[in-house]
Amino acid sequence: MKYTVLFIVGILIATAVIAGCTQQQAAPGAGEIKVGVIASLTGPASNVGKNMWQSAQVAAEEINAKGGVSIKGTKVPLKLVVGDDESTQQGGQKAATQLITGDKVDILVGGYSSAVTSAYEQTIAEFKIPFVVTGASSPIITHRTDIDTSYVFHHCPTTDTYGQYTTMFIDQVLRPAVNKKLGAAADRPFRLALIYQDTAFGKGVQTAVNNTITKDKLNIVLVSQQSFKMGESDFRTPLTAIKATNPDAVYIAAFPNEGAPMITQARRDLGLDTIFLNVENNDNAQFYKDLGQYGEGAIIESRFSPYTAPAGALADAQSTFKNSYNAKWGTFPDMMGASTYEGVYIATQAISNAGTTDKTTVKQALADLSMPQIIEAMKGGMISFTKDFRESQFDLWMEQLAYDQSIGECRPKIVWPDNLKVTDFALPSWYKAGTA
Amino acid sequence: MDLGILLQILFWGIYAGCIYILLATGLNLIFGVMKIVNFAHGEFLMIGAYITATVFLLTGLNPYAIILISMLALIGIGAVVERLCFRPILGTGKLNEIFLSIGLIYIIQNGVAVIWGDEWQSVQSPYEGITVPVGALNVPLDYIVIMVVTTAILCGLYLFLKRTKTGREMRATSQNRKGAMLVGINVERMDVLSFGIGCALAAAAGTLWVVSGQIFNPYMGSIPAVKAFAIIILGGLGSIPGAIAGGLLYGIAENSAAYFLGGVWKDAVSFILLIVVLVIRPTGLFGESGE
Amino acid sequence: MVVTRDTIVRYATYAVVAIAIIAPLLSENLFLLNLVSLMLIFIIFSSAWNLLACSGQGSLGHAAFFGIGAYASTLIAVKAGLSPYITIFLGAAVAAGIGILLGLTCVRLKEWFLAMVTFGFAIIVQTLTVSVLAPVSGGWDGIASPRLVSPAIPGYQLIEYYSILVISIAAILFIRYVMKSRAGLAFSAIRENELEARAAGVDPVKYRLLAFALSAFIAGVAGALQIHHIGYITPEIFGVDLSFWPITYVILGGLGTIAGPVIGTVVLTIIWDGLRLAGLTFSRYIIIGVILILTIIFLPKGLVDLPNQLPKWKEALHKMRGKTKTAGSPE
Known part of the structure; x- marks a missing residue:
């Protein structure tokens, strides 16, 4: 009874106090x-x-x-x-x-x-x-x-930008390298598999890759497009499906906590010895730590890395x-x-x-x-921001990972584009190209 | 459809099922004795994972030996949680324990985040490089060990329940609480014990999770726990064979769904399966009618 | 004595409503206005959950109805060009329809079984939204939702606030009406003992479905209001946290009472946002968790029961002190 009243009064006082706090903050700083x-x-x-x-x-x-x-x-x-x-x-x-x-x-x-x-x-x-x-x-x-x-x-x-950059890299660097290794004709279609997080982010990358291939009429076929739930940690089944389509490379649109176990499971458990391309947000220290030796040869599209920087003043x-x-x-x-x-x-x-x-x-x-x-x-x-959609224009780069025995982790080196690169892209010796 | 692929998916399904079985068996043991369910059970798996990783990084012990440490630690933590949280609300209405679990989830997840941070972590098993050929696959030795350890733990639990005095008392309590009390069994002791053992099974699952190179963070326990809970409902509350069958079924069903329907269906299909089973049999596959 | 108490509660309620009406006119704090608007929406949502719980059915997936109401209302408003004031109720009707369907699968299920099915249902709905329904729902990208009151109208925030206030008062009065009616009695009869209820001539299936439909409808109204307030909807609306919040609010305030969800939501919102403004992060959740557990153990009927419990605690405290002095071994 009287407690109820006290209680309600208490609530009102508390509201007032909070209101007071926010009001105080609102005082314009001189x-x-x-x-x-x-x-x-x-x-x-x-x-x-x-x-x-x-x-x-x-x-x-x-x-x-x-x-x-x-x-x-x-x-x-x-x-x-x-x-x-x-x-x-x-x-x-x-x-x-x-x-x-x-x-x-x-x-x-x-x-x-x-x-x-x-x-x-x-x-x-x-x-x-x-x-x-x-x-x-x-x-x-x-x-x-x-x-x-x-x-x-x-x-x-945006997902548009990095999907586009990575697809361009595949067309300009990865495709010729694979053709050269296979001794195949220059018009051999490149077999790309895509595995994406089923969210706005992953689907955005998927759309960008598909659009870039169609718009620029690139000689790339998407042999498999698999999805997974955000926060997933077991990717063996979608990877099994991807392996069955014999891809030349796998593009992963995932967060670092998904990308690292995915590559590990693919290389270690399934023997999917191919090139994995990753989205920029994977470029953090934890990703390298989780990946260990299995990151060898993988590609990360990036703009800021814990372990490398582009040649020049930006470094x-x-x-x-x-x-x-x-x-x-x-x-x-x-x-x-x-x-x-x-x-x-x-x-x-x-x-x-x-x-x-x-x-x-x-x-x-x-x-x-x-x-x-x-x-x-x-x-x-x-x-500067574009006039149409007010987006700033980044110069993204691609880095390739190489295993460093002494630290037990991989380290990246920028391999593309030409104005930022430190070294050249190379297919690892264990790389297995796909077959139709 | 390639048969080889189906077999591979089956193997991944069984592997995934091991974690579910350990969680579900623990939940069922607790349910059998105390007639409560703990929605925060996955949080114990998560604590087990963090304990394993911390002990491993500090001492470099064999990760499979750490399973004993994490199980013992969780028996203790489980006993404390049972005493402080679940005992006071025993018999006060079945919804209360669900609500209490929600509180526990908030506390444990964020407590762990305060202690260990909320970044994703992982540990590399010393046997990571060793693989064993299984059919068309080259499977890491760790996975085989995990299946063996799960089986061993389940056999151990079976022997404990069938052959020891405490185990028999526990089964008696689970069959008839009042009767057990009448014949002089200390049922409150059984409560603590079953809750502790249930938590220890979750801890074992946590250790195996870490050892197999899976990454973990403070929020990783919820989804496996909810699935384990769905499994015991599917298998029938209190039925340990039901938990094992349900665990395997879920592991396989999820992986098949991911393959045939796409990854986003992985969680949904578990619950569709659950709803279908419950519509046909409201007490689950192996459950008895009435409680 | 009883009369006095009721009177006090009644006048207190009038006072709170009066403050809710007058306060925004005096202060121009838009942050607070927005906070209270969201709080009112959650009062509706928790009251909806509470109504279902009154019939003995504890849902762990009420975000499903919250989200269905929101999506349906948005889609109808966008496609048919209707005012959100109308589509809120159409969207809620869709939620109620789906609620009946889910209720049909649940009528034979008990506590944990029901909890699990509802929990899973929210996940299934989310999966459908981003896969099969993506062409209409916009998938993970979500879709823009028209504001309840167009920002072009001067003072739209106030108009929106008063609209939400009116709808929430109406929702609470409606729930009060239902709980005091025959149906409300039937709900509690089923909750207490289904067999006895059946013996007394109450058809459990009918009333359980009714509870499901009403609760889904009101939750749908809350969801639609929230989305027309925010202006954008994504499938995150079906998330677990949105299913758990109403439970936390109701448990703290008092399960099965009309005032419970209101008091619980107000108190927790104040604590939560107070701690947020104080800069706490993880510890905020820990504090909420501890409050929740303490409430369940020591105040099983929630804060509304505090006036009855306080004297008992005082007594117990006195006894304990007495014991400590004599026996020296308190429990």
Whole structure:
């Protein structure tokens, strides 16, 4: 009875306190640039999210160490605010509204998983706040037409881009190499098998591969297209099906926790001695560790690697970032971290160019942006967003793994394209080509 | 259709079934004695996996020897969980234990994530390079050992239940709790014991999971546990032969589904199978009518 | 005494509703408005789950109905160009229809069996959505869903909030009506003892199906509201976490009561989002788990029962202290 009343009063007080907290945060900081970072700090994507948030903090520290963001000649300190999307749609929406309406951030950076990101894009469109997406890989993010996405800028390669790059690599490098080994005619169709995660990410890669082959009329046949559930750890059955079709190579659209066991099971349990091509997000330290000796000869499409860097000035920039990240957090950044690190720079550069935090002006500054590449290789060495879908243009590379007995893991070397490569692609001695 | 491929898929199905059988047998043992089901059973598999990996990395012991360590550790953890969580709610309604398990899942998964981190991990077995020819396949020795170890554990459990005094008391409790009490069996002791042994079986599954080079993270236990649970429902609650038959059936059905329908059907097909069986026989394949 | 208590509860309810109506007009905190909107949706969802549980059927896959309602409403709104205000109920009707079908397979099943079947059903629905139904559902990519109130209208957030508030109050009143009606009595009779219920002339099959249909309908309304609020739907909506949240809310608040789901959702949302704003990550789930287990053991009837339990605890505490002094060996 009276407890019930007390209880309800308690609830109301608690609500008021929380409201008070958020209100307090909402107080506009005097002379501060506020960048909101949306990352998955909890839930299944939490380790990617942590990496993104920590990388953003490294960038912010560097910017503040130099005095902050320069706006019309004066330096203004930068403040980062994080929103945890909990790897869910409603969590993402809460995080976005909290950052936009509670923390009153000037610009947003981050966003991982297309499903989660698309859930708060609506909020972004309504509040017309510039958003630099640095983690979600689906092209849908900026291609949607049901809402106004003109404030959303995509700074990380999409499944379209990497599916296309990898297929081009297969056509230009792998196909001739296999033909040469077989002594076959140059018009022998290349037998490619595809195994993809049954999600927006995996299906995106599948679509991109199929489209590239049709559009460019490539001499590649997809002999098998297998799928698996996200988080799967036993791939023996789909691999058995793939092996039965005798492929020349297998393209894997998976996460590192799936890719590594898959290649191990294929080589060790099934004797599928072929070339495995992997998507960029596999290029992290854990993947090399899990893969061990079985990674020999495999290909990873990449833009930021723990163990290699493209020839030239970018190598220094990348190792500086890795070192300062390691000094601060004791671990090494992944590629989603790298693009988020750049995302903070892009966001502040745009505000600096705009000379104001006015959202529309900043958006226009992002659209007109043309700044030198930071740590990742960009087309033409410049970061700028395309006019149609506001996507930045990455220069992706292919690296081949070689087993290093002394460390018991494989290490990558860039083999394509010509302007970034360190060495040439080579078919391993144990490689078995497919047969029709 | 190539017969060789079917045989290979069958082999992978049996291998996958081993993990399910160990989990399902443990669940069934607990159900038999306590008449409760623990949805968080997969979390014990996960803890077993982490203990195995940690002991292996620290001491470099033979991973198959670690199975004993992880089983012993989980008997202890299981006993504590039974005392603190399940004993207070015994007999308070069947839905409560399901809800309690949800709480346990939250605590254990995230507790492990705090202690060990939430990254995927894996351990390389020292025998990884050794393979044995089985028909058309060259199978790693580890897989054969896993099947042998599973069989050995099941035989051990059978002997324990049939030949030892405690085992007989446990079966008595499972057949008639009140009767067992009347003849002087300490049923509460049986509760702790059966819960501990059930958890130990999950731990064994966890060790085998790690040894076979499968990767693991704090959330990996849920899906195998739910399937194990579906298996004991399919096989009939409390029926250990049902658990074994159901485990093998699931391993094979899933792998066939992945082959014929596509990987996304792997989980769905288990539950379609379950629903079909339950519509025909509401108490499962080997279950008795009524409880 | 009894009268006083009812009166107090009634006035407290009026007060809460009044605050819910007036507060948004005074404060312009859109974050809070969004948070409360999502919370109201979850109140509807947990109440739906609770209604089914009242008939003795504990579902572990209610996200299936939440998602079916959302997908159906979105698709009808997109294809037929109807207003979301109408499609919410059409979508929910689809969920109810499918709920009856699932209910038919479940009528002979008990506790764990039912739990498993419903759990599996959510997985099956998700699989169908991304495979066979992909041409209409958009597969894993999902599809955009029209907003409940178009953002072009000024003050649309407030209009949307009040719409959700009205629908949630209506849903709770409806559930209250059902639980107090003949059907509600039949539900609890079946839950307590099916044999006796049958002997008393209650047809368990009929009422179980009714519970399934009503619960699926209300869950479908909640799902549709959420998706028209968020504006985009993907198959993640069928996830396990969305099936577990209503259970957690109801258990904490009080199973089988009308106030339980409301109080549980409000309290847990405050704790959850408070901890989130405080920057906790994994420990948030651990805290929720501990709260859940403590509630089941010490407050089996949930927070609504706290007023009755507190004096008992006090008494027990006194006794324990007394014992400690004399015997020195407390349990």
